[in-house]
Amino acid sequence: MKLYADTPVRRNVQIGGDLFALLVIVLTIWLGITLHEQVMELRAPGDGLVTAGTGLRTTFDSAADNADDVPLVGGALARALHTGSGAGARLADAGQWQIDAVIHLAWWLTAILITLPLGLLLLTWLPMRWRFVRRATAGVRLRAMGEAGTDLLALRALTSQRLPRLASAGDVAVGWRDRDPEVLAVLARWELERIGLHAH
Numbered sequence: 013m014k015l016y017a018d019t020p021v022r023r024n025v026q027i028g029g030d031l032f033a034l035l036v037i038v039l040t041i042w043l044g045i046t047l048h049e050q051v052m053e054l055r056a057p058g059d060g061l062v063t064a065g066t067g068l069r070t071t072f073d074s075a076a077d078n079a080d081d082v083p084l085v086g087g088a089l090a091r092a093l094h095t096g097s098g099a100g101a102r103l104a105d106a107g108q109w110q111i112d113a114v115i116h117l118a119w120w121l122t123a124i125l126i127t128l129p130l131g132l133l134l135l136t137w138l139p140m141r142w143r144f145v146r147r148a149t150a151g152v153r154l155r156a157m158g159e160a161g162t163d164l165l166a167l168r169a170l171t172s173q174r175l176p177r178l179a180s181a182g183d184v185a186v187g188w189r190d191r192d193p194e195v196l197a198v199l200a201r202w203e204l205e206r207i208g209l210h211a212h
Contacts, residue, residue, distance in 0.1 A: 014148035017208030026144070033137045036129055044126040051118035058114060061107025068100030144208070151207040155200075163191070166199035173202055 017023045154161035166188055170178070178184055187195025201211040 013145060014152050014209075015145060017144070017148065018210040019205070019208050022208045026141070029137060030141070033133055036133060040126050040129045044122045047125055048118045048122040051114060051121060054117075055111045055114040058107040058110030061110065062104045063107075065100045065102070065104025065107055068103060069097045070100075072097035072100055147207050148209060151204055151209050155204060155209065155211070162196050162200040165203040166196040169199035169203035169206075172206060173199075177202070 016026050151165070154165050157164075170185065170188060184195055184199060188199060197211075204211050
């Protein structure tokens with residue numbers, strides 16, 4: 013598998029692009045984790061509400077249980093205290109709702125922050141690199157095949173090179189048809205250079 017071009021300029025551009033993509037991936041993941049941690053800090057008031065509501069409910073329930081033993085007014089007092097217990101439960105529920113909202117917000121913001129840059133890389137950089145690797149790997153195989161590979165590379169050059177270049181090189185089509193070794197070598201070299209490979 014051929015990952016990088018033979019030509020120095022193109023190889024350096026590819027290495028730079030790969031390093032940039034790696035930097036974007038690492039930075040995006042780091043930012044996503046940092047954002048998640050920062051947003052999760054917003055759940056502290058919710059945690060406080062849950063703790064306060066649970067404590068309030070426990071206190072009122074305990075007081076209501078003890079109030080039942082008070083003669084004459086014990087039942088009414090216990091009912092009133094149980095009402096306070098319900099308020100504590102509602103307070104804890106409100107805190108839990110805030111915690112759940114913060115958790116969902118942290119998850120979605122992190123997912124969006126990570127997905128957008130990585131999705132852009134997957135749609136642009138990765139296909140471009142994959143196409144190069146496939147072409148360069150095929151070019152290396154054809155280069156190693158000798159005469160048969162040179163013939164195929166020359167044929168490919170006839171269909172992929174710019175027309176002004178073909179026109180300025182003389183009658184390359186005739187040379188290819190006559191299997192002129194010099195013409196085939198020139199065309200094969202052009203195709204390998206277009207891919208980013210050296211002829212030998």
